Amino acid sequence: MDLRIMVEPQQGATYDQQLAMAQVAEAEGFEGFFRSDHWLKIPGLSETALNPGPTDSWVTLGALARETSRLRLGTLVCSVTFRLPGPLAVAVAQVDQMSGGRVELGLGAGWYGDEHVAYGIPFPALADRFDLLEEQLEVITGLWHCPPDSQYTFEGRHYGVVGSPALPKPLQVNGPPIIMGGFGEVRTPRLAARYAAEFNVPFAPIEVFVAQRERVRAACEAAERDPDSMRFSAALTVCCGEDDEDVARRAGNIGRSVEELRENHLAGRPAEVLDRIANYAEAGADRIYLQVLDFDDLDHLRLLGEQVLRLLP
Structure with missing residues (x-):
């Protein structure tokens, strides 16, 4: 199981904040650092500041490419x-x-x-x-x-x-790997089978992930492509803490409830997050994108690195 960090800069993040997160993610051993491609804050996603507004994905990734050495970098999705x-x-x-050949293109x-x-x-x-x-x-x-x-x-x-x-x-x-995703039942799987190296199911329950994975695998077979050549990933918001008080504090900082995060995403102490990741792995996920919404909480990344990433089987 690979773990990548995924961020939403349109919610209010400078380039310097993204750089700091990418460098901590690399130091902690995460496999990649990916960002959304949006121009406007998404209501309800988090309660971070509106300012400074959006940053351009490929300008940002070009700069990060020169400030990192190992991380895979890309969009989820353009x-x-x-x-x-x-x-x-x-x-x-x-x-x-x-x-140095570390880029992937998510396109939708x-x-x-x-x-x-x-x-x-x-x-x-x-x-x-x-x-x-x-x-x-x-x-x-x-x-x-x-x-x-x-x-x-x-x-x-x-x-x-x-x-x-x-x-x-x-x-x-062979060019940067292409990532596709979503919930379309016919055209999305067909296009993914033809063009994508990875299929991502974003912010969905396990049963939805499983259903979409099966559609894409069937589309690969229809296109005479080995379905095992497709990587499958999930994107989930993460809110991890040393104890329940820590979890509640981090959830409050992004304007989300612990209950909602526990039910639909990855929330709780490290052992709880690991258990949830294991459930997705059993469902066929090769990779998880951990959506981190608080750009100022670099200790969150360090905790995830030390007590989640390093303990994966």
């Missing part, structure tokens, strides 16, 4: 409405080079309409966003995999790429 596929392929490839159809209104970004209907997603996946992987002495061309309904030199290339030979 929205196809935010960037054109050609420039996104260039940015991700460049950050992959800057990191997007869902948060208010942030599009707030920043003047078009927000098509869901079916159209899935069309954008399919074409973006084709363009991005096509640019990365295009032979160095060739040009890449793609003609789709939404995007046209003609005679691209398909540069720069990522450092990772």
Whole structure:
């Protein structure tokens, strides 16, 4: 079981706060540091400060690439409405080079309409966003995999790429792994089976994780892909403490109740968190993204490293 740290900077975090968390995560031995890709605070997620506002995912990850040495870095997940596929392929490839080949690209159809209104970004209907997603996946992987002495061309309904030199290339030979996720029952599993190295089920009960995992495995089989070649992960909010008082304090700091966190996520003393992680492992999860919502509580990361990560079998 791999453990990665996942953060939500749109809730109110500076670059320096993200850097501090990434460096502590690396020092504690976590496998990766991933961030959401949003432009507007999500109501109800946490009660952290509104300021300083959002930070750009790939600007941030490029900087973190130069300030870390081992962590896998990436997005969970980028929205196809935010960037054109050609420039996104260039940015991700460049950050992959800057990191020494440690980048992964989480990409999805997007869902948060208010942030599009707030920043003047078009927000098509869901079916159209899935069309954008399919074409973006084709363009991005096509640019990365295009032979160095060739040009890449793609003609789709939404995007046209003609005679691209398909540069720069990522450092990772087959390109950065692509992460997809969500709860779609047909199109999402089909696209994941074709393009993704990992499928993530975010913030869902175990029974939902199991059902979606089975759909994706079936889609892999239908596409004549070995379903065991797909990694499966879950993302869950974590709130861990040395004792019940510590757990309650940390839950209060993010405006959440201990009861809700215990029922739906990973909350409690280290032994409780370990038990919950074991349940997901038994359900077929290869990796857990620990969503940490308090950017100022670096001791939380240290506790998770010392009393959860180090005790995993």
